[in-house]
Amino acid sequence: MSFSTGGLFVNESVEIARLHEQGSDWAETITRALIDGPTRLPKRDSNRRTVREIANRLSCLTDEEREYLTNSADRAEKQALLWLATCRAYAFVRDFAIEVIQDRLSSHRSDLPLDVFDQYFDSKSEWDENLAAISPTTRRKLRQVLFRIMREAGIINTVNTIQPTYLSSALRTLIGKTTPNDFLVFPGLQQ
Template sequence: MTPIASPSTGYRMSFTAASLCIRESAILAQRYLDLGNWEQVSSEAFSENLLQVRTQSSLRRLLRELTTRLETLSPAELDLLTKATEPHQAQVLWLAVCRCYPFVAEFAVEVVRERYLSLKYELPLEEFDAFFNRKAQWHTELDSISPSTHNKLRQVLFRLLRETGLLSTQRTIQGVQLNPQLAQLLRQGRPEEALYFPTFDTQIKT
């Protein structure tokens, strides 16, 4: 499988800055649909403390992370995010995280989905470690990551999987039925991105 991120571009690993943040992301998405400008959304969200964050520094950091993710979504996907039920909102946001972070996308495809298709439903923590070490052979920027940061990356990625409904609290991979509207949007645009979810090929093509 061709890597999503080439060794020359490197991985962005700042996904630890926020969890899935469904409520906050939906608020920002609605404000963008009203305004049509992400800079204005960020400015108003900061001045109004739209996300109800205690400190300005935390709010600024959260806004930066969430808008970076949401900017990867199309207007139709953002509209779905504002109207769908929470499990389907989570699917849209997982898609945004995968688009934003090739490391996460490749883990979703090469580890989570492959284990699901192989009927290996358990996802041990060691699977992350093995994946990380494989990627470090081609991405030298991973060599500088400290053990504590490595552990945090693993912790946050597994939390994102749980929040999306792809992983149980016992670290069992859970197959999902894609939201029909999201599946249709992917088929019309980037059908390969359905591979970010643990589903069988028949579910993707229908």
């Protein structure tokens, strides 16, 4: 649940993906990003946390997906790939996208009120002691950041209405090569 840092980080993610050399260790990429990377937060610890978070998400993309992100993707495709990376990095986010967002959309309820997150979190924490141990303050922060990420990815709009996703045929083909079930994290998109 370390996605409590920032948002989608589109520009920073693309720059860090460019720093990563295929087959190299992500720790090396993190070190390079901290030295000459795109994040210049005033506090060193905040900068380190942000770079690690971005690297964690990017490491969930295939080499081919990262290549597409840095060289071919338009802004909407970058957002989609980074949303996918976030869902792959965090099972909670992936499950929320599939179990809550897709369900609401298929039930013709396109609104996504904040309390839906709270209800989902409560239901999951009944079965997961790690979730149950999260403080109310951290939980609010997680909700705030997840909604920010979803807005920045185009999953919801500024008034928390779910936005059906359109993916280009090139991006659909690329994602389909890895895990066709990944299409489920995009509202209204099926395999």
